[in-house]
Amino acid sequence: MKAKRVFILGTTGYIGGSxxxxxxxxxxxxxSLVRKQTDVALVQQLGVHATAGILLENPDLPALFETADIIINVSDSDDPFMVAAILDALEGSGKTFIHTSGGGILGDKAEGQYAGEVVYTDIPENPLLERAGRVAIDKAVLAAAQRGIRSMVICPTLVYGKGLGLKKESDQIPTLIREAKKRNKAVMVGKGVTLTSNVHVMDLIALYELALEKGTAGSFYYAENGQTSFYAIAERINQVLGLDGEITSLSIQEAIRTWGPAMAHFGMGSNILASAEKARKELGWQPVHNNLLEEIGL
Incomplete structure (x- = not known):
């Protein structure tokens, strides 16, 4: 049987490389297509055939995707020009396109002050302004199922665990660990009581394979297997680093100065609660990792 051919955007990154x-x-x-010529050799060491270039500068995108059965975007959740170009290039082809969103679309800007109660099972209808653009892109991808594209969206919540590609670490937990080392104390935004769903990178990439094999055109799949608070994460970081147990509470203004507004509000200070029941039922996804706190320090 001929091997299925996949074209991935984002192979230099944590999820895409894995x-x-x-x-x-x-x-x-x-x-794969990578931005820098210097990355070509690095990605090819993984066994991936890579060329360098900027997607939107390519004069013939249908030709770029011609030898692929499946196109997966793991490079940018927020670039409407890139996604529009991909959808236009694939229109009427019947090919599979999986776009990667992110749990920030569920953010409530709670600033670490209260625990959320709403658990989302589908794409939010009224996201905050800062994430409305991302949701609009997600909806356009789902609607492309009516344009002769087998299009789907996978939406990871907080991703953790050791990656398989060039970039081994995720963003949020390593960022918090680095800040704790700098301050000699773990940190959290506000009271740290906000809750975040999470998913191990190995479970997440298994979900992509199930989606490309079994997914239904126009489907939106959350990826999560458990939830925790940022206070519990800070406690665990202190324990792993052997710090004194005190946790520094950052105001949202301090968090913005430290990490920028997107990470402060949506990466560290919001409730991000989702259910992957649809992926479990429709695709038979069975994640096996369910303890982010134990993973910290491994």
């Missing part, structure tokens, strides 16, 4: 290695190990052919 996904590329995972699919290669399962017999897929993986191609």
């Amino acid at each position: 996904l590329a290695v995972y699919l290669l190990e399962r017999g897929y052919q993986v191609n």
Whole structure:
């Protein structure tokens, strides 16, 4: 049987690189486009065929995707020009396109002050202004199922665990660990009581494979397997680093100065609660990792 051919945007990143290695190990052919010529050799060391270039500067996108059965975007959740170009190039092709969103679309800007109660099972209808653009992109991808594209969206919540590609670490937990080392105390935004759903990177990339094999056009799938508070994360970081147990509470203004507004509000200070029941029922996804706190320090 001929190997399925996958084109991945984002193979130099944490999720994209892990996904590329995972699919290669399962017999897929993986191609990629990277921004820098210097990254080509690094990505090819993973076994991925890579070329350098800027997607929107390519004069013939249909030709770029011609040898792929499946196109997966893990490079940017927020670039409408890139996604529009991909959808236009794939229109009427019947090919699979999986776009990666992010749990920030559920953010409530709670500033660490209260625990959320709403658990989302589908794409939010009224996201905050700062994430409305991302949701609009997600909806356009889902609507592309009516344009002759087998289009889907996967929306990870907080991702953790050691990656398989060039970038081994995720963003949020390593960022908090670095800040704790700098201050000699773990940190949290506000009271740290905000809750975040989370998913291990190995479970997440298994979900991509199930979606490309079994997913229904126009489907939106959350990826999560458990939830925790940022206070509990800070406690665990203190424990792992052998610090004195005190936790520094950052005001939202301090958090913005430290990490920028997007990370402060949506990466560290919001309630991000989702249910992956749809992925479990429709795709048979069975995540096996469910303890982010134990993973910290491994």
